[in-house]
Amino acid sequence: MNIITIGTLKGGTGKTATLFNLAGLLAEEYKILLIDCDPQTNLSLNCGVDITVRNLNTVVSIFEDSTATAESVIFKNPIKDLTNIDIIPSSIKLSATELKIVSRAGRENILKNFILDNQKALSVYDYLLIDTNPSMGIINQNAFLAADSVILVSDVSLNGIQGTELFIELWANSRKELRKEDNVKALILNNLDKRIKLSAELVEYCDENESTRDIILKTIIPSSVQVKNTEIEHKTINLLHKNSPIHEAYKNVLIELKERGIV
Numbered sequence: 165m166n167i168i169t170i171g172t173l174k175g176g177t178g179k180t181a182t183l184f185n186l187a188g189l190l191a192e193e194y195k196i197l198l199i200d201c202d203p204q205t206n207l208s209l210n211c212g213v214d215i216t217v218r219n220l221n222t223v224v225s226i227f228e229d230s231t232a233t234a235e236s237v238i239f240k241n242p243i244k245d246l247t248n249i250d251i252i253p254s255s256i257k258l259s260a261t262e263l264k265i266v267s268r269a270g271r272e273n274i275l276k277n278f279i280l281d282n283q284k285a286l287s288v289y290d291y292l293l294i295d296t297n298p299s300m301g302i303i304n305q306n307a308f309l310a311a312d313s314v315i316l317v318s319d320v321s322l323n324g325i326q327g328t329e330l331f332i333e334l335w336a337n338s339r340k341e342l343r344k345e346d347n348v349k350a351l352i353l354n355n356l357d358k359r360i361k362l363s364a365e366l367v368e369y370c371d372e373n374e375s376t377r378d379i380i381l382k383t384i385i386p387s388s389v390q391v392k393n394t395e396i397e398h399k400t401i402n403l404l405h406k407n408s409p410i411h412e413a414y415k416n417v418l419i420e421l422k423e424r425g426i427v
Contacts, residue, residue, distance in 0.1 A: 165286060165287060165289055165290065165291070165292060166290065166291050166292070166312055166313075166427065167279070167291075167292045167294070167310055167311050167312045167313075168291065168292070168293050168294070168311060168312065168313050168314075168315060168426065168427070169293075169294040169295075169296060169307045169308055169310070169311035169313075169314050169315070170182065170183045170293070170294065170295055170296065170314075170315050170316075170317060171296050171304070171307075171308060171314050171315070171316050171317075171331060171335075172296075172298050172316060172317050172318060172324075172327060172328070172331065173298050173299070173300070173327035173328070173330050173331045173334075174298055174318065174319075174321075174323055174324045174327035174328075175298045176319065177298075177317050177318050177319040177324050177327075177354055177355070178317060178319060178354040178355050178385070178391065179295070179296075179298075179317040179354075180202070180206045180207050180210065180295055181210070181391050181394065181395065182317050182352060182354055182385065182414075182417075183198075183207065183293055183295050183317075184207060184210045184211075184394065184395075184400060185391070185394060185400050185401040185402075185414050186293075186414060186417065186418060186421075187249060187291075187293050187400065188243075188246060188249075188394075188399075188400020188401060188402050188403065189400070189401075189402050189414055189415060189418050190290075190291060190293075190418070190427065191246045191248040191249045191400075192248075192402065194248065194290035194291055195248050195288055195289045195290050195291075196248055196249045196250070196289060196290070196291050196293060197238065197249075197250050197251070197252070197286065197289040197291070197292050197293070198211065198249065198250070198251040198252070198293050198294075198295070199223060199251070199252045199275075199292060199293070199294045199295070199307075200222075200223060200251065200252065200253050200254035200295050201223055201254065201258070201275075201294055201295060201296050201297070201303055201304065201306070201307045202254055202258075202295050202296055202297040203254060203255065203256050203257070203258035203259045203297060204254075204256075204297060205253065205254045205255065205256060206295075206395075207251070207254070207295040208251065208253035208254050209395075210394070210395050210398060211242040211243055211249070211251050211253075211398060212242050212243065212398035213239055213242050213251065213253045215253060215254070215255060215256075220239075220253065220255070221236055221237045221239075222237065222252070222253050222254055222255040222257075222258075223237065223252050223253065223254050223255070223258065224254075224255050224257050224258055224261050225237050226252070226274065226275060226278045227258075227261045227264075227265055227274050227275075227303065227306075228261055228264060228265075232278070233282060233285070234278075234282035234285040234286055235285055237252045238250050238251070238252055239251050239252065239253050242398075243398065243399060243400070243403075245399065245403050246400065246403070250289075254295075258303065261303065262301055262302055262303055265302060265303075266302060271302055271306075272302065272305045272306055272309050272342055273306070273309065274306055275294075275303075275306035275307060275309075275310045276306065276309055276310040279292070279310055291427070294307045294310070294311065296308075298327070300331070300334045300335065300338065305338060305342075308335060308338075308339070308344075308347070309339070309342055309344055311347055312347065313347055313348075313349040313350070313426045314335070314347050314348045314349065315349065315350045315351075315352060315421075315426070316328050316331060316332075316348065316350070316351045316352070316379070317351075317352045317354055318351065318352075318353055318354065319353075319354050319355040320353050320354070320355060320356045320357070320360075320363045320366050320367060320384070321366070322362070322366065325366055325369065325370060325376075328351060328370075328375075328376060329373070329375050329376070331348075332348060332375050332376075333375075335348065348379060349379060349424065349426050350379050350380075350381055350420075350421060350424060350426055351370065351376055351379045351380045351381065352381055352383075352385065352417060353367060353370065353380065353381070353384045353385070354384075354385045355385065355386075355387045356384045356385065356386045356387060357386075357387045358386075367384065381417060381420045381421075382420060383413060383416040383417045383419075383420055384413075385410070385413045385414065385417065386409065386410065386413060388408075388409075388410040390404070390405045390408055390410050391410060393405070401414055402414075
């Protein structure tokens with residue numbers, strides 16, 4: 165079981181869409197469990213989960229209920245055409261959860277311990293893919309600490325790339341305290357608009373910058389309305405636009421991640 169967490173410190177980079185569509189491609193061959201640790205619930209919504217359903221079991225239970233089991237929180241087969249994907253959905257209540265666990269002993273290890281305690285039930289999955297929100301909060305630290313690999317996603321913007329550098333620095337400080345090896349393994353640049361002259365300079369900066377040059381992928385995902393379609397239709401790119409350039413870009417990202425031993 166390979167655990168991968170997607171991270172960023174800037175909103176609007178296409179982080180969740182990237183995770184969603186890479187999961188769709190992986191699900192053609194592997195069994196995937198998505199874990200939505202973002203209180204914005206975008207990954208859950210992308211999958212078509214109705215988060216307004218009363219008594220819906222969510223990731224909140226993992227952090228607040230020590231008796232929660234994997235079976236009780238997993239939502240089976242939300243995307244009917246991709247039977248290999250299940251999800252633990254999120255909730256807007258997760259923001260309040262962050263405050264509730266702030267004084268809890270071992271607070272950064274809650275998700276990791278849940279995975280260990282439910283290893284038998286989770287062993288059916290080849291990949292656990294975890295989404296986060298743009299912060300270095302306690303719940304996100306749980307997601308980064310539990311991960312074999314952290315993949316950063318940035319749009320091709322000055323703010324996005326500065327956010328990437330800040331993430332690397334902040335997580336380096338935190339993981340040393342948590343006795344975690346460096347697990348930031350890749351940087352995906354997303355939403356490239358070639359009409360913007362600064363874009364080429366920013367890509368070149370990432371290629372040469374000490375903190376990003378070893379993790380940046382060669383493939384850059386272009387800006388595309390077809391990615392928005394995947395969110396609206398609750399279907400991944402390989403279901404909606406299989407012969408499109410954007411689908412090809414995601415495939416190339418996956419090839420690079422395989423070459424690096426991340427997937």
